[in-house]
Amino acid sequence: MKTILLKIGLIAIILCSITGCWSKVELDQRIFVNGLFVDVGEEPGTVKVSISTPLTNRLDSDQLSGGGGGKDKPYSLITKQSTSIGKALEYIHKDLSRQLSLSEIKVVMISEQYGEEGIGDLLEWIKREPDVPIGAYLLVASGKLDDAAHLTPIFEQLPTTVLLSFATQGYMLNTTIRDCIVADAAGLGYAATLLQNDKIHSAADAHKSETWTGIKGAALFQQGRLKGTLPYEEAKTIAWAHGHLKFPIYSVQWDHGKSKADLKFTYTNGKTSVRMTPNGPVFTVHLKGRASIIAKKDASHRDVKDISGTIMNQMRETVSEDFRKSIAYSQQIGADVLQLGFLLEWNAPQYWQQVKGKWPEHYKKDAEVRVVTKLSLDDYGKEY
Amino acid sequence: MTSNNNWRLARFAFVYFNSQASIFLIPELVSTSSYQGIAGIVFGSLLGFIILFYVVYVGKLQPASSWVTFGNRIMGKGIHGAFVVMLLAWTVYYASYDIQSFVLFFGTNYLKGTPPWFIQLVISLVILYVVQLGARTLVYMSEGLFLLIFATTLLITYFYAENANVHMLPAFFRYFDLPTFFSNTMATFSVVSEWVVFLFLAPEFTFGKGTFAKLAVASVGNSLVLLSGWMFTLLNFSPHYAKQIQYPFLEIIRGKIDDGLLENSAPFLIGVWTASMLIHCSFLIYAGTKCMSYFTKGKGEGIIVPSLTLVSAGIAFYYTYHLSAYQKHYFSIITVLVWIFIELIPLYYGIVAMLRIRSKKWWSEQS
Numbered sequence: 001m002k003t004i005l006l007k008i009g010l011i012a013i014i015l016c017s018i019t020g021c022w023s024k025v026e027l028d029q030r031i032f033v034n035g036l037f038v039d040v041g042e043e044p045g046t047v048k049v050s051i052s053t054p055l056t057n058r059l060d061s062d063q064l065s066g067g068g069g070g071k072d073k074p075y076s077l078i079t080k081q082s083t084s085i086g087k088a089l090e091y092i093h094k095d096l097s098r099q100l101s102l103s104e105i106k107v108v109m110i111s112e113q114y115g116e117e118g119i120g121d122l123l124e125w126i127k128r129e130p131d132v133p134i135g136a137y138l139l140v141a142s143g144k145l146d147d148a149a150h151l152t153p154i155f156e157q158l159p160t161t162v163l164l165s166f167a168t169q170g171y172m173l174n175t176t177i178r179d180c181i182v183a184d185a186a187g188l189g190y191a192a193t194l195l196q197n198d199k200i201h202s203a204a205d206a207h208k209s210e211t212w213t214g215i216k217g218a219a220l221f222q223q224g225r226l227k228g229t230l231p232y233e234e235a236k237t238i239a240w241a242h243g244h245l246k247f248p249i250y251s252v253q254w255d256h257g258k259s260k261a262d263l264k265f266t267y268t269n270g271k272t273s274v275r276m277t278p279n280g281p282v283f284t285v286h287l288k289g290r291a292s293i294i295a296k297k298d299a300s301h302r303d304v305k306d307i308s309g310t311i312m313n314q315m316r317e318t319v320s321e322d323f324r325k326s327i328a329y330s331q332q333i334g335a336d337v338l339q340l341g342f343l344l345e346w347n348a349p350q351y352w353q354q355v356k357g358k359w360p361e362h363y364k365k366d367a368e369v370r371v372v373t374k375l376s377l378d379d380y381g382k383e384y
Numbered sequence: 385m386t387s388n389n390n391w392r393l394a395r396f397a398f399v400y401f402n403s404q405a406s407i408f409l410i411p412e413l414v415s416t417s418s419y420q421g422i423a424g425i426v427f428g429s430l431l432g433f434i435i436l437f438y439v440v441y442v443g444k445l446q447p448a449s450s451w452v453t454f455g456n457r458i459m460g461k462g463i464h465g466a467f468v469v470m471l472l473a474w475t476v477y478y479a480s481y482d483i484q485s486f487v488l489f490f491g492t493n494y495l496k497g498t499p500p501w502f503i504q505l506v507i508s509l510v511i512l513y514v515v516q517l518g519a520r521t522l523v524y525m526s527e528g529l530f531l532l533i534f535a536t537t538l539l540i541t542y543f544y545a546e547n548a549n550v551h552m553l554p555a556f557f558r559y560f561d562l563p564t565f566f567s568n569t570m571a572t573f574s575v576v577s578e579w580v581v582f583l584f585l586a587p588e589f590t591f592g593k594g595t596f597a598k599l600a601v602a603s604v605g606n607s608l609v610l611l612s613g614w615m616f617t618l619l620n621f622s623p624h625y626a627k628q629i630q631y632p633f634l635e636i637i638r639g640k641i642d643d644g645l646l647e648n649s650a651p652f653l654i655g656v657w658t659a660s661m662l663i664h665c666s667f668l669i670y671a672g673t674k675c676m677s678y679f680t681k682g683k684g685e686g687i688i689v690p691s692l693t694l695v696s697a698g699i700a701f702y703y704t705y706h707l708s709a710y711q712k713h714y715f716s717i718i719t720v721l722v723w724i725f726i727e728l729i730p731l732y733y734g735i736v737a738m739l740r741i742r743s744k745k746w747w748s749e750q751s
Contacts, residue, residue, distance in 0.1 A: 007513075014509055014510055014513075106641050127628065130493050134635060135640050178639055182624070185622065186626040198593055271551075342552070342622070343551075346552050346555035347552050347554055
């Protein structure tokens with residue numbers, strides 16, 4: 001009997017002590033950061049960090065969206081500056097009545113200027129800090145980061161939800177911090193969605209303007225530094241080559257601009273390959289897609305079935321041209337955003353050994369990148 | 385000695401090796417392997433079969449008694465005593481690695497703010513309790529865990545495959561250099577060849593017909609888990625980043641931010657790994673206890689178990705406050721070599737036994 005009691009006592013002690021209560025923080029004593037914004041500080045060598053946190057007491061189920069700029073916004077944005085991200089977060093934390101939880105960060109947004117100075121510190125911090133998920137998405141704001149962080153979430157309650165949708169909906173790139181870290185560790189480049197700010201009239205008060213943020217294009221990085229940006233149409237082909245572009249719409253013209261058509265792609269896919277030749281590697285980017293015609297104006301009033309060949313040829317030419325422009329620009333700035341270096345590392349190890357030390361330079365001057373498009377028409381829309 | 389018994393041992397072997405192979409060996413392999421781990425893992429695992437063969441061979445010599453008690457008849461009292469001492473030191477030291485790994489693993493990721501000594505105290509109490517229940521309980525405990533670990537392994541493959549970059553696959557067959565192959569083989573071998581402790585399962589569990597085959601199945605299963613874990617770590621992170629992280633599996637799961645409920649499954653998986661680690665650590669202490677009681681002629685096990693656990697926890701406690709020393713010792717080549725030397729013990733006994741034993745009569749003459 002005595003032993004049984006002893007055993008039960010021991011089990012009870014162990015059970016009670018492994019519940020993690022020693023370091024517990026109650027849910028209502030936490031604030032969950034779901035967006036992190038990083039900019040250069042006002043003084044040289046400093047960094048400006050903002051956190052966006054939902055305010056659960058103001059998240060109202062009746063209020064479906066935050067649009068209209070109600071007085072009580074259901075989120076807060078707190079900003080501090082310091083010499084490092086960790087220190088800035090400490091300054092934020094010390095003034096708060098609750099514990100910061102970084103495990104819910106979904107979006108990390110940086111300013112263009114911070115990107116140009118290098119995001120190495122940010123990536124290093126995320127790599128080491130166990131709480132921050134490396135699956136968080138990276139976005140770049142071309143204008144003022146503060147404005148983008150304060151965007152009006154017309155259809156949502158929180159700005160971070162809008163930012164998250166920019167990354168996940170597939171209209172541009174869905175680059176995560178993990179992608180950046182992996183590419184950086186290998187000495188390759190990457191591209192992230194670039195956003196821009198605008199002003200719109202408030203729905204609630206016509207005299208008031210609100211910040212509107214939307215996709216502008218892509219920011220191209222190499223070795224942790226933002227090297228350049230691509231406009232929307234050209235950036236789309238980079239996203240296409242990465243294999244995740246949703247419903248892109250292209251306009252084509254023929255008959256010297258007298259006839260035109262719009263095509264909406266319902267399926268896109270992209271992949272890259274490399275072939276070794278005596279003159280070095282030749283990279284090929286395969287862009288696949290199936291489209292529907294959503295508008296057509298033909299100067300000679302021909303049916304689509306008679307001119308679909310012309311439309312598709314023009315289509316291929318347009319997509320290829322956009323792609324060539326974007327890849328030429330990425331080569332000009334030496335940013336291997338399609339990570340073609342990996343193809344060499346995986347398929348031609350000996351050649352990679354020779355060039356990996358000077359890969360950005362090699363990519364800039366010697367990489368031959370070809371594009372192959374395989375586009376087809378699914379339907380002509382509702383008309384013949 | 386029934387077939388059922390053999391399968392039970394196979395399940396125990398799977399659980400025993402699981403946490404070591406998947407949580408701690410993979411980062412070590414990734415840190416040196418670059419793209420060429422397959423050959424090292426396969427070859428290291430194949431070498432493990434040699435040790436397994438000798439463990440079963442030695443175990444079968446006297447199925448009804450433990451190797452500790454009959455080993456002196458093969459090697460002679462002095463040499464056997466020396467081996468038992470070495471094994472005792474190794475089990476206690478290895479168990480301290482387990483405890484410290486556990487503390488670091490939990491402390492870094494979940495129990496921030498909980499002092500390491502408290503985590504150590506709790507683990508030590510659990511180990512103490514489990515070891516006192518004996519080998520039979522340990523093996524039966526692993527029966528239930530086997531199902532959980534098996535199911536988790538399948539579930540986890542889905543996670544790993546989700547973001548895996550399959551275009552990397554050709555690289556696994558295009559890299560090869562001998563030094564890396566050698567170090568991978570050694571690292572794999574040192575972890576998958578810990579069969580020596582299985583000699584302590586007797587007399588509770590006996591080795592007989594079919595034991596080798598069933599344990600070999602468990603070994604193949606573990607090697608497959610190891611191989612797929614290594615592969616998916618690279619496919620997710622590439623070797624350049626993978627070698628920088630301590631717990632790649634955890635990073636894969638915790639890196640998910642839009643998977644709904646599944647993104648929160650990390651604690652469940654960690655619980656399962658922890659259970660496997662507990663079995664591993666407890667069985668090491670159990671083996672150590674049997675070594676010690678060889679010298680005390682089977683007396684005083686009630687004191688030996690807490691003492692060994694205390695020594696293990698003490699070493700772990702030292703490592704907690706000397707983290708760099710722990711990391712250096714854990715990954716040093718000397719550790720690998722010592723491990724291999726200890727794990728080869730069944731081989732030494734097996735070979736000597738093969739040379740000396742001509743007939744069954746020999747045993748009766750010796751005893």
